[in-house]
Amino acid sequence: MALNVIKTSRISPATTLLEPLILPLTFFDLMWLKLNPTERVTFYRLTEASSHEAFYSMILPKLERSLSLTLTHFLPLSGHLKWNPQDPKPHIVVLPQDAVSLTVAETNADFSRLSSKGLRPETELRPLLPPDLHVSSDSVSVVSLQITLFPNQGFCIGTKVHHVVMDGKTGSKFHKTWAHICKHGTMTTPRDFILPTLLDRSVINVPSRLEQKVLELMSDKDSCLKLSPCKELYDDVFRITLDVSQENVDKLKERAKNECSDDLHLSTFVVTFAYVWTCMVKARGGGEPDRPVRFRYAVDLRNRLVPSVPETYFGNCVIPIVLGEYKAKMFLGEDGFLNGVKILSDSVKGCGSRGVESLWEQYEEGKKNLKMGTQVLALTGSNQFGIYGSDFGWGRPVNTEVMSIYGNNMFSMSARRDGTGGVEIGVALKKCEMDVFISLSTGGL
Numbered sequence: 001m002a003l004n005v006i007k008t009s010r011i012s013p014a015t016t017l018l019e020p021l022i023l024p025l026t027f028f029d030l031m032w033l034k035l036n037p038t039e040r041v042t043f044y045r046l047t048e049a050s051s052h053e054a055f056y057s058m059i060l061p062k063l064e065r066s067l068s069l070t071l072t073h074f075l076p077l078s079g080h081l082k083w084n085p086q087d088p089k090p091h092i093v094v095l096p097q098d099a100v101s102l103t104v105a106e107t108n109a110d111f112s113r114l115s116s117k118g119l120r121p122e123t124e125l126r127p128l129l130p131p132d133l134h135v136s137s138d139s140v141s142v143v144s145l146q147i148t149l150f151p152n153q154g155f156c157i158g159t160k161v162h163h164v165v166m167d168g169k170t171g172s173k174f175h176k177t178w179a180h181i182c183k184h185g186t187m188t189t190p191r192d193f194i195l196p197t198l199l200d201r202s203v204i205n206v207p208s209r210l211e212q213k214v215l216e217l218m219s220d221k222d223s224c225l226k227l228s229p230c231k232e233l234y235d236d237v238f239r240i241t242l243d244v245s246q247e248n249v250d251k252l253k254e255r256a257k258n259e260c261s262d263d264l265h266l267s268t269f270v271v272t273f274a275y276v277w278t279c280m281v282k283a284r285g286g287g288e289p290d291r292p293v294r295f296r297y298a299v300d301l302r303n304r305l306v307p308s309v310p311e312t313y314f315g316n317c318v319i320p321i322v323l324g325e326y327k328a329k330m331f332l333g334e335d336g337f338l339n340g341v342k343i344l345s346d347s348v349k350g351c352g353s354r355g356v357e358s359l360w361e362q363y364e365e366g367k368k369n370l371k372m373g374t375q376v377l378a379l380t381g382s383n384q385f386g387i388y389g390s391d392f393g394w395g396r397p398v399n400t401e402v403m404s405i406y407g408n409n410m411f412s413m414s415a416r417r418d419g420t421g422g423v424e425i426g427v428a429l430k431k432c433e434m435d436v437f438i439s440l441s442t443g444g445l
């Protein structure tokens with residue numbers, strides 16, 4: 001696949017910032033200081049009438065103008081992460097001249113194949129992501145974007161976002177706001193993403209000692225702005241999207257109910273996560289049944305804190321939940337699915353009743369005690385974000401993929417494109433494990 005970079009521009013917010021905007025990182029932001037950026041690609045099909053010329057004369061200028069307008073509501077995205085030597089913690093700073101880097105590229109690749117849900121090599125999708133976040137001696141940018149045209153077929157928006165600046169909920173709101181402004185030319189307020197965004201950090205009400213704890217665990221100050229080295233990308237990693245229909249979700253819920261009389265929290269999230277994790281453990285092989293496995297997901301605390309955090313809050317309000325250590329054999333047998341459901345059901349129930357400090361302590365302990373060789377299966381994204389609602393004026397996305405799961409042990413979740421319930425699960429695995437995963441996951445439904 002050939003990729004030709006046409007231009008790289010800097011898109012600034014359509015507002016005049018008279019003074020720098022300084023946003024201290026909260027406990028929930030600091031947690032993600034060392035994490036690799038969240039990466040996503042989203043594909044849009046163009047109609048036959050949208051020629052190559054129309055893309056450059058009409059579509060691209062519209063995308064650029066609406067991005068600039070959107071950034072006025074999401075100002076921190078054009079800024080940088082900085083940590084001054086005299087400050088106890090880092091902050092995001094937005095200077096009047098700051099802008100977001102937008103790369104425009106063209107490719108001769110087959111749009112239909114790359115944007116399909118079928119098996120695709122990871123290496124063919126990664127060029128659709130923008131260049132890495134710009135790191136200088138004392139700061140790092142927080143967002144990088146790329147729009148790639150597939151002439152006469154469609155285009156793709158690739159994003160890299162430093163997780164310290166926003167979580168998945170704020171991120172999907174950004175994407176949907178950009179789409180809405182592009183389609184309608186203005187920000188009439190749709191019900192599901194109320195503007196303006198709230199930058200006030202005082203709405204995050206957690207014990208102040210937690211910030212110190214997270215800083216101790218996450219960083220040494222000298223190297224705080226360097227992200228962890230990227231995970232190695234193997235040539236033989238493939239990606240697939242597993243479509244779990246509402247009917248299949250209902251069957252999984254029914255199966256859990258029939259196998260267990262306990263009062264379980266049987267949500268779509270719980271049953272599909274448990275189902276996929278048993279397939280992932282089995283895909284690794286049953287040769288070492290005593291090997292340690294862990295599971296990780298994030299919980300949104302906006303409605304679980306007291307007082308709750310307004311829906312309009314811009315930033316992070318999620319905390320990772322680590323489940324384990326378990327032995328692989330617990331998920332290899334007939335009762336593997338039910339074991340997963342019980343663990344997750346208890347965990348989700350606990351998120352509502354346990355305080356933030358207790359959730360943090362569990363995570364901290366897990367991070368410190370991680371044994372070498374543990375298979376950590378992590379879930380990213382959520383079926384509650386409605387990411388397929390981002391229509392820029394040329395229809396809903398044909399596909400959207402979280403790309404930062406290439407590390408071979410992560411998978412992503414979103415609601416399905418057609419809005420008829422169920423979920424999509426994005427998986428990236430080495431080919432040998434992928435073959436087993438496909439036969440197990442499709443066979444079991």
Ligand SMILES: CC(C)(COP(=O)(O)OP(=O)(O)OC[C@H]1O[C@@H](n2cnc3c(N)ncnc32)[C@H](O)[C@@H]1OP(=O)(O)O)[C@@H](O)C(=O)NCCC(=O)NCCSC(=O)CC(=O)O
Binds near residue numbers: 168171351381384
């Ligand atoms: C902790 C959770 C994952 C748990 O999700 P759940 O869907 O299980 O639970 P929920 O409380 O939200 O409730 C919704 C579902 O539970 C059902 N439900 C509620 N009470 C129930 C009960 N007593 N018994 C059975 N079902 C019940 C509802 O009908 C619905 O099901 P049904 O669904 O079947 O209709 C979620 O609450 C959450 O916080 N999601 C957001 C996570 C997030 O933000 N992730 C992104 C992290 S950042 C990231 O990853 C990076 C990035 O993306 O950029």
